[in-house]
Structures are given as structure tokens and as C-alpha cells.
Amino acid sequence: xxxxxxxxxxxxxxxxxxxxxxxxxxxxxxxxxxxxxxxxxxxxxxxxxxxxxxxxxxxxxxxxxxxxxxxxxxxxxxxxxxxxxxxxxxxxxxxxxxxxxxxxxxxxxxxxxxxxxxxxxxxxxxxxxxxxxxxxxxxxxxxxxxxxxxxxxxxxxxxxxxxxxxxxxxxxxxxxxxxxxxxxxxxxxxxxxxxxxxxxxxxxxxxxxxxxxxxxxxxxxxxxxxxxxxxxxxxxxxxxxxxxxxxxxxxxxxxxxxxxxxxxxxxxxxxxxxxxxxxxxxxxxxxxxxxxxxxxxxxxxxxxxxxxxxxxxxxxxxxxxxxxxxxxxxxxxxxxxxxxxxxxxxxxxxxxxxxxxxxxxxxxxxxxxxxxxxxxxxxxxxxxxxxxxxxxxxxxxxxxxxxxxxxxxxxxxxxxxxxxxxxxxxxxxxxxxxxxxxxxxxxxxxxxxxxxxxxxxxxxxxxxxxxxxxxxxxxxxxxxxxxxxxxxxxxxxxxxxxxxxxxxxxxxxxxxxxxxxxxxxxxxxxxxxxxxxxxxxxxxxxxxxxxxxxxxxxxxxxxxxxxxxxxxxxxxxxxxxxxxxxxxxxxxxxxxxxxxxxxxxxxxxxxxxxxxxxxxxxxxxxxxxxxxxxxxxxxxxxxxxxxxxxxxxxxxxxxxxxxxxxxxxxxxxxxxxxxxxxxxxxxxxxxxxxxxxxxxxxxxxxxxxxxxxxxxxxxxxxxxxxxxxxxxxxxxxxxxx
Numbered sequence: 001x002x003x004x005x006x007x008x009x010x011x012x013x014x015x016x017x018x019x020x021x022x023x024x025x026x027x028x029x030x031x032x033x034x035x036x037x038x039x040x041x042x043x044x045x046x047x048x049x050x051x052x053x054x055x056x057x058x059x060x061x062x063x064x065x066x067x068x069x070x071x072x073x074x075x076x077x078x079x080x081x082x083x084x085x086x087x088x089x090x091x092x093x094x095x096x097x098x099x100x101x102x103x104x105x106x107x108x109x110x111x112x113x114x115x116x117x118x119x120x121x122x123x124x125x126x127x128x129x130x131x132x133x134x135x136x137x138x139x140x141x142x143x144x145x146x147x148x149x150x151x152x153x154x155x156x157x158x159x160x161x162x163x164x165x166x167x168x169x170x171x172x173x174x175x176x177x178x179x180x181x182x183x184x185x186x187x188x189x190x191x192x193x194x195x196x197x198x199x200x201x202x203x204x205x206x207x208x209x210x211x212x213x214x215x216x217x218x219x220x221x222x223x224x225x226x227x228x229x230x231x232x233x234x235x236x237x238x239x240x241x242x243x244x245x246x247x248x249x250x251x252x253x254x255x256x257x258x259x260x261x262x263x264x265x266x267x268x269x270x271x272x273x274x275x276x277x278x279x280x281x282x283x284x285x286x287x288x289x290x291x292x293x294x295x296x297x298x299x300x301x302x303x304x305x306x307x308x309x310x311x312x313x314x315x316x317x318x319x320x321x322x323x324x325x326x327x328x329x330x331x332x333x334x335x336x337x338x339x340x341x342x343x344x345x346x347x348x349x350x351x352x353x354x355x356x357x358x359x360x361x362x363x364x365x366x367x368x369x370x371x372x373x374x375x376x377x378x379x380x381x382x383x384x385x386x387x388x389x390x391x392x393x394x395x396x397x398x399x400x401x402x403x404x405x406x407x408x409x410x411x412x413x414x415x416x417x418x419x420x421x422x423x424x425x426x427x428x429x430x431x432x433x434x435x436x437x438x439x440x441x442x443x444x445x446x447x448x449x450x451x452x453x454x455x456x457x458x459x460x461x462x463x464x465x466x467x468x469x470x471x472x473x474x475x476x477x478x479x480x481x482x483x484x485x486x487x488x489x490x491x492x493x494x495x496x497x498x499x500x501x502x503x504x505x506x507x508x509x510x511x512x513x514x515x516x517x518x519x520x521x522x523x524x525x526x527x528x529x530x531x532x533x534x535x536x537x538x539x540x541x542x543x544x545x546x547x548x549x550x551x552x553x554x555x556x557x558x559x560x561x562x563x564x565x566x567x568x569x570x571x572x573x574x575x576x577x578x579x580x581x582x583x584x585x586x587x588x589x590x591x592x593x594x595x596x597x598x599x600x601x602x603x604x605x606x607x608x609x610x611x612x613x614x615x616x617x618x619x620x621x622x623x624x625x626x627x628x629x630x631x632x633x634x635x636x637x638x639x640x641x642x643x644x645x646x647x648x649x650x651x652x653x654x655x656x657x658x659x660x661x662x663x664x665x666x667x668x669x670x671x672x673x674x675x676x677x678x679x680x681x682x683x684x685x686x687x688x689x690x691x692x693x694x695x696x697x698x699x700x701x702x703x704x705x706x707x708x709x710x711x712x713x714x715x716x717x718x719x720x721x722x723x724x725x726x727x728x729x730x731x732x733x734x735x736x737x
Contacts, residue, residue, distance in 0.1 A: 035483060035547060036326040040118030042319045048123050048152070051131035056105045058082040058097040066144050070182030072340050074143060081125065081135045081146055082109055083177055085184055090342050092275040097126075098212045102300045107209040109175065110188075112150065115200040115313060115324070116169050123150045123171065132157040143178040161194055170196040173204070187283060187335035190310050200326060202313050205291070206336065208305030211270045211277060214295060215302075222270050222292055222304045223278075223348050225263035227593035228641065229609025230600075231348055234302045237294040237603055244290040246281070247579045250553055251490060251509060252482040252545035253312045253327070261597035262541070264579045264610065266290065268304050269351040276341045278351035280358050283335030284308045286543065286553035308334040312483050312545065312552075327483045328545060328552040349693055352612035359613065364580055369616050369688040375417035376684040378676050379590060379621040381648040382406065383663065384425035385441060387494070389501025394429035400445035400453045402651035406665055411460060413673035416680075419588060419619070419644075420457065421535045421574060423467040430494065431474035431505055434514075436521030457532070465533040465574045465588075470518070470563060471510050472538045478511035481548035488544065495627075499654040512556055513549040519563045533572030535590065536564060541577035557581040578610070578620070589620040590646070594637055608641040608694055608704075615691040621646035625675065626668045632731055633716065635675050639733055640704055640714045642691055645679050647672045682735045686710060697723055711736045 063075035063084055075084040082097035097107045108124035115121075129135045129148040134157035138145040150171045151157035156164070164170055172194035178185040186207060193201055213220075217234040224230045225244050232242070248262035266281035268290050281288050292304040312327035339354040341347075359365040382403050385394035398406065403422070410418060425440055427433045444450075457464045472490050479487040488509040497503045510518070539560045545552050551559070561581050567573060568585035575582045578589040592614070596606045614620055622643045628634035638645060649665045649672075661667050686706050693705030700717040712735045715721050715728040728734045 034327075035485070038118075038324045038326075040315070040322050040324050042118070042322055043315045043324065044119045046119050046121045048121070048127050050106065051127045053101070053103060053105045055080060055126045055131045056097060056107045057101070058084060058095045058099050060084070060093065060095075060099055066139060066177075067142060067179050069142070069179040071342075072179065072182065072184065074177060074179050074184065076137060076144060076146075078137070081130050081137065081148070083144065083146075085338070085340065087275055087340055087342055090275055092272070092342070094211050094275075094277060094340070096207055096210050098209060098214070098301060100214050100300070102214065104300060107212060107301070109146070109207065109209075110148065110173060111205040111208060112171060112173065113202045113204075114169065114171055114195075115202050115311075115326075116196075116198055117167075118324070120202070121152075121169060125150065125173075128152070129157060134158050140178075142180055143176070145174055145176055147172060147174040164196050166197055168196045169199055170194075171199065171201055173201075175206070182339070184338040184340075185282075185335060186338065187333045188308075189333050190330045191332065193310075200311055200313070202311050203307055203309045204334070205305055205307040206334065208291070208307075209301065209303050210305060210338075211272065212301040212303035213272065214300055216295070220271050220273065222302065223268055223351055223607075223609070224292055224304070225265050225267050225290055225609075226261055226598055227596045227606060228611060229348065229352075229607045230596045230598070231605050231607055232292060232294065233603045233605075234295075235603050238601055239598055239604075240294040240296045240299065242292050242598055246285050246288055246290070247543040247553070247557070247581070248541060250544050251488050251542075252480065252547060253309075254314050254316075254482070254484070255309070260289070263290070264541075264577060264593065265355070265613075266306075267351075267355050267609075268292070268306075269348070270304060271347055274343055274346050276346035276350060278339045278341060278354040279306075280337050280339075280355050281306055281335070282337050282358070282362065283333040284310075284330060286557055287330055288334070306334075306336055310334070314483055316484055325483050327547060330552070330554075332554075348607050348609055349612060349695075352609050353692075355609075356613045359580065364584055365613070366584065366617055370618065372685070372688050373417060374684075376676075376680040376687065377417045377419045377588075377619050377644045378410070378415050378672075379419045379421065379588070379619075379644055379646040380406075380410070381421040381423050381590070381624060381646070383423055383496075383648060383650040384444060385429040386424065386496035386500040387429040387431050387505065394424065394441055394443065395500055396441070396443045397424075397650035397652050397654070399443065399651075400449040404449075404453045404456050406649065406651055407456060407460070407462065409665070409669060410673070413669065415673055415676045416460075418460075418462045419574070420462060420464045421467055421590060422464060422531075423535075423537075423648075425466060426468065428474045430492075430496075431507060432469045432472075434473045434476045434510065435468060435470065435518040439525075454531070463533055463572055464531050465535040465572065466531040467535045467537055468522070468567075469507075469537050470515065470539045470560070471542055471544075472507040473510060474507060476508045476510050476514075478514045479548070480509040480511050480544060480546040483545070483547055485547070488546075490538075490542065496654075496659065499656045499659055509544060511548050512546040512551040512559060515559055515563060519566055523566065531571070533574060533587070534567050535574035535576065536567065536582065537576045539564070540575040540579050540582050540589075543579065543581075578614075583614075583618070586618055588618060589614065591623050592620040592643065594622040594641055594643070605696075608691070611641045611643065612691045612694065615642045616688050619644055619687065624648040626662055626672070631671070635679075636714055636716060636731060636733065639679060639682065639712070640694075640702055642683065642686070642704065644683075645672065645675050682712065682733065701728070709737060
């Protein structure tokens with residue numbers, strides 16, 4: 001389709017955005033990446049020598065007061081060099097080291113993985129510093145500095161740094177505890193780490209035993225950032241070790257992320273009786289992992305903590321001929337904020353509230369509530385096309401005229417507020433061409449038909465979001481490079497494989513230096529005839545380093561956040577999945593997780609943690625209801641979690657019965673309209689409300705509470721249930737004000 005001429009107003013807007021981008025990046029010049037390679041034969045793992053159990057336990061009788069903020073006090077055990085936080089109002093102590101007399105207690109304040117001469121050493125503060133008498137502390141006005149000089153033997157641990165032997169293994173780390181604004185901040189400055197020659201700190205696990213306990217409990221739990229959020233009760237687990245990678249694995253660094261789940265937020269917490277803590281990783285979130293352990297025969301504690309991969313490192317090659325690659329080193333602080341909650345706030349609802357406040361304070365989440373509207377939104381993903389099996393062409397599934405007709409049908413069925421995500425509308429379909437080379441698919445229609453569609457959307461006060469990829473493309477001239485120098489790519493499942501060809505879609509990842517040029521070129525293509533919004537697809541769930549352009553994950557997250565800001569100037573912005581660095585300028589999240597990645601059991605349960613953070617600030621939708629294995633249950637879950645209804649539809653029949661039964665509008669539109677009617681009636685006046693309560697009433701029955709005294713009950717059972725003299729029908733809900 002022929003592009004229209006740009007207006008003077010659009011030209012001025014583009015110039016302003018380009019200038020703004022130049023100013024943003026003028027102080028952030030990046031040079032080419034440097035990767036250190038070393039032939040090591042075979043990487044050998046070396047465990048540290050265990051000292052005595054007394055070095056791993058905290059003695060509450062020996063605690064020394066340090067400082068106070070709000071309702072918490074900080075103490076130090078000068079024998080174990082572990083800290084303790086005391087809640088003033090409850091007397092509860094949260095200890096960095098357990099007080100248990102467990103014989104195999106191997107708890108530590110910090111664990112470090114260190115690379116040297118082809119070996120990976122696992123060190124910890126207790127066996128490699130405290131036991132050698134090489135730990136020290138220094139009080140400060142608002143907290144405490146604790147320094148650990150770690151080594152394999154006592155003599156080296158207590159040696160002056162300047163006099164270390166060339167073959168010595170030595171690492172000096174300082175943990176900074178700061179109490180302010182009623183919270184404890186625990187940090188470590190990676191720039192201040194001291195290491196002996198040829199010694200590299202690969203990772204540090206900070207406070208992995210904070211709050212650790214041996215006690216089973218039916219009511220206490222660990223909160224984890226799995227999917228929408230999960231609570232892991234303190235009892236036997238089918239999967240005792242679980243790990244979460246904030247923002248997903250880094251495609252540039254092939255370290256092992258098997259059996260680990262991505263998360264859109266770096267947060268965790270623990271509930272113990274009438275007390276709880278909520279933790280949010282504020283520094284180093286892009287290089288962190290959240291790791292939890294349940295008690296087993298080998299592991300005596302229930303615990304959760306944060307591991308930071310401060311140095312990109314990988315080993316490739318066969319045993320005996322391996323090469324170690326060392327890349328980006330994190331050059332700033334890794335930091336965790338702990339907030340302490342008690343009584344009615346001691347639970348995942350209170351944890352979500354604490355995280356919400358911190359995200360707003362850091363400018364990652366808008367402080368403005370959603371503008372109230374007459375109707376609840378309905379998210380329609382209109383599938384424009386599917387990729388052809390052989391060429392990079394596309395098979396049209398919903399053109400401009402058909403989309404207008406579909407919207408008119410929805411309007412006729414009283415779906416009065418539609419957010420349309422037009423997916424697969426750019427060149428390449430689901431294998432989109434690089435953004436600056438991409439235009440609207442010619443097969444979707446002509447200029448007049450597009451004008452008619454956009455006019456209808458405007459008249460009905462709907463919103464049309466053009467789906468765009470910022471990072472992953474079918475073809476790209478400038479490809480991001482991994483730590484090992486390979487061109488990077490990502491593989492996705494093709495949902496229309498039964499109709500259009502291959503099961504998988506392989507896409508290349510864009511060089512991050514090209515990102516700004518791409519977005520500028522896309523904005524420069526903003527014409528009089530324009531879409532009202534953009535949906536950023538891949539960048540809401542995909543974050544990677546780029547060794548071709550010297551970007552680490554922190555740089556990349558900042559870059560993507562700025563490009564999201566550019567795209568949202570004068571437009572609405574939708575983000576798929578919702579990694580938190582993309583949300584400052586977002587209006588809508590599509591496909592916000594609503595379930596756990598790990599298997600749900602009686603001891604491991606999904607909760608709407610993310611939804612409690614986001615509700616009232618932006619609209620969000622879960623995965624499309626019609627794509628669920630159980631659409632009735634998926635709709636009920638979206639209601640329980642305060643999400644807007646979401647469907648993915650196309651207009652043309654494919655003649656594939658299974659696909660058409662799921663995706664074709666004729667098969668789904670009546671069901672969608674009925675669900676929308678129920679959702680609109682129950683939730684339309686709650687869009688700007690905060691979710692202030694959630695919980696299980698009895699088996700299969702849950703409640704959600706909002707801050708305007710609205711309560712909704714949800715019954716997932718096949719039979720009616722009665723709660724507080726109120727009967728709720730099977731697979732249904734009831735709203736009570």
C-alpha cells in the first residue's frame with residue numbers, strides 16, 4: 001500500500017523525539033565488548049572445607065544493637081557476623097543465620113562462586129572468613145558495614161592484600177546494611193570487591209538463609225515470583241528447589257537455566273506467624289536469580305534468597321579441551337530492599353502493597369490511577385495473518401474490511417469498549433521484518449479500507465494497537481552477538497502450524513546499537529493515517545546482552561524503557577507479558593501471567609500478586625480465554641484476578657477444523673459477548689480501585705476484595721456453595737458491596 005505524505009506536525013514530533021533520544025544517550029557511550037578467553041582443559045568444581053556448626057548459627061544472646069528505623073531494629077552477632085532484624089511491635093526476630101542446632105547447618109551470610117585457574121570454587125562467609133577470624137565490621141550512622149576476607153586457609157585470609165602470593169585465592173567483600181524509611185537495604189558494591197591475581201567472582205548469593213526455618217507449618221509460606229505469584233507452604237514439596245530468572249534467561253550467556261522459570265518482577269518474601277517480610281531486588285535485578293529450598297533429608301531449612309551473576313562466564317568444548325569465556329562484569333551495586341509486615345499486613349497481599357509502593361517510588365510504575373470509563377475494556381487480538389510455509393509471505397486471516405466488520409459485530413453484541421491488538425499485520429507476519437524495513441502487509445487492503453477501519457475505531461472510541469517486534473525478526477542485517485561470539489536467535493512456537501507450515505518460528509535478535517535507529521525510522525513512518533497505539537510484543541518478555549555492541553542486561557533494559565517512552569509519545573502503549581522495566585509508559589498489559597510455571601499442588605499455589613500491584617494503575621489481560629484448555633475456568637480466573645476479558649480471533653476460515661473451532665469469530669463471538677456482559681457488570685466501576693484482599697475461603701472457593709468495600713466470591717466447584725449465608729452457583733461468581 002502506498003504510504004501517505006507526512007504532515008508538518010508529525011515531522012516536528014519526530015524531530016523532537018530524535019533530539020530527545022540523542023540527549024538521553026549522549027552520556028552513555030559504549031565501546032566494543034571485550035571477552036577474555038582461556039583454555040582450561042576441564043573445569044573442576046571445588047567445595048570449601050566445612051569448619052564447625054557454631055560458625056553457621058546465630059546466637060540471640062550475643063546480639064548487639066546497631067540502629068533503628070520506624071518499627072525495626074538492626075542487631076549484629078559479633079561471633080557469627082550475622083545480623084538480625086527485630087520488629088519492635090511484635091518482638092519477632094528475622095535472622096540472617098538460623099539459631100538452630102542442626103548438625104549439618106551450612107548456613108552463611110553470603111556464598112560466592114569464584115573462578116581461578118580452571119577451577120570453580122564455592123566459598124562462603126562462615127567457613128572461609130569467620131572461621132579464620134578475618135571478618136570485621138564498622139558501624140555507620142544508619143547501619144553497618146561487614147567485610148569478609150575469604151580464602152582457602154587462615155594465613156591467606158588474614159594476609160595484607162598487597163603481600164598476597166601470585167597463586168593465592170583471596171576475595172574481599174563488604175556487605176552494607178542500611179536502615180531507612182522503615183526498611184532494611186542490603187547491598188554489595190561490585191566495584192569495591194578485591195580479588196587476588198587471576199581470580200574472578202562469578203556469582204554471589206546474598207542472605208540465602210535470611211528467615212530460614214526448620215519448622216513445618218500449615219499457614220506459613222514463602223512467596224515466589226512464579227507466573228502471577230505463588231506461595232510455597234512450609235511442608236514437603238514435589239520440587240524442593242525452585243529458581244526464577246527475572247525477565248527470562250539471557251540469550252547472550254549460555255549458562256544453565258534449565259528447569260528455571262522466568263519472572264516479570266524480582267521479588268520474594270516469607271510469612272512467619274503474625275509477621276512477614278517482602279523483598280524487592282532494586283540493584284542487579286537484571287543479573288539476579290531468586291532461589292528457594294524446601295526442607296528435605298539433605299537440606300534442613302525452608303529458605304529463599306537472591307543470587308547475583310556479577311560476571312558473565314561460560315565454558316564451551318569437550319572435557320579436556322574446554323575454553324572459558326569471561327565477559328561483562330556488573331559494575332555497580334547489587335541491592336535488596338526488605339520491608340517488614342505484621343498482623344493484618346503479614347501475607348502476600350501486604351507484600352504486594354509494599355512492592356507496589358517501591359516500584360512507584362523508583363519510577364517504574366505510574367502513580368496515576370486509570371481514568372474511569374463507562375465500560376470495561378475487552379482485549380481482542382485480531383490475527384491479521386499467518387506465515388506461509390515456504391516463503392516469508394503471509395496468508396491473510398483478517399484484512400481491514402473484515403476487522404471493521406468484526407468490530408461492528410462485537411458492537412452489535414454490546415461489547416462497547418474494545419482494545420484491538422492487530423497482530424501479524426506487518427511485513428513477514430509472525431516472522432516480522434526488521435522494524436525500519438517493515439510496512440503494512442499489502443494483502444490487508446487499500447488506503448481507503450484502512451481509513452474506513454481507523455475512522456470506525458475512532459467513532460466507536462475503541463483503541464487500535466499495531467503489534468510490533470523491537471528485537472526479533474526473520475531477517476536482520478545487524479545481529480546481536482553472544483558471549484561466545486555467535487549470532488543470536490530465538491525460537492517460538494507457531495500457533496498456526498497446522499494451517500501454514502512449520503511448528504517453530506526461528507528469528508534473529510537485533511544488534512542493540514540498531515535499536516534507536518529502528519525506532520526512529522518507525523516513528524518517522526508515522527503518517528496522517530496512523531494507528532492510535534502500538535503493542536510491543538517481544539520486548540515485554542525478552543531481554544539480552546549484546547557482545548557485538550557492549551550492552552549488558554542493565555544497559556539493555558534502560559534502552560528498551562527509553563524506546564517504549566518514545567513509542568508512547570502521542571500514542572497508547574500495550575506491552576506483552578509485562579516485564580517491569582517496560583511498564584512506566586504502558587496503558588495495557590497483554591498476556592500477563594495468571595498461573596505458575598512450576599506444577600501447582602496443595603503445597604504450591606498460584607496467587608494474584610502481580611495483579612494486586614498493577615490493578616488500578618493500568619489495564620491488563622491474561623492469555624486469551626478461547627485458547628485455554630478450560631475456557632470457562634479461564635474466564636472465572638480472569639474475573640478473580642481483576643483482568644479484562646481477552647480473546648484471539650480471525651475472520652477467514654482456514655478449513656482446519658481444530659483451528660477454526662478455536663480461533664474463528666463465528667465459533668467464539670457469542671461466548672465472548674456473554675462473558676463480557678458478566679465482566680462489565682461486575683468490574684467496570686473497579687478499574688481504578690486497588691485490590692486490597694484475596695484468599696481461599698474453602699476448597700474451590702476464593703474471594704477478591706477492593707478498596708471501595710467491594711467483595712467478590714468465586715466458586716470453581718461443580719456444585720453450589722454457601723459462604724456467610726450467601727449461595728454461589730457452580731463455576732460462577734457473586735459480587736457483594
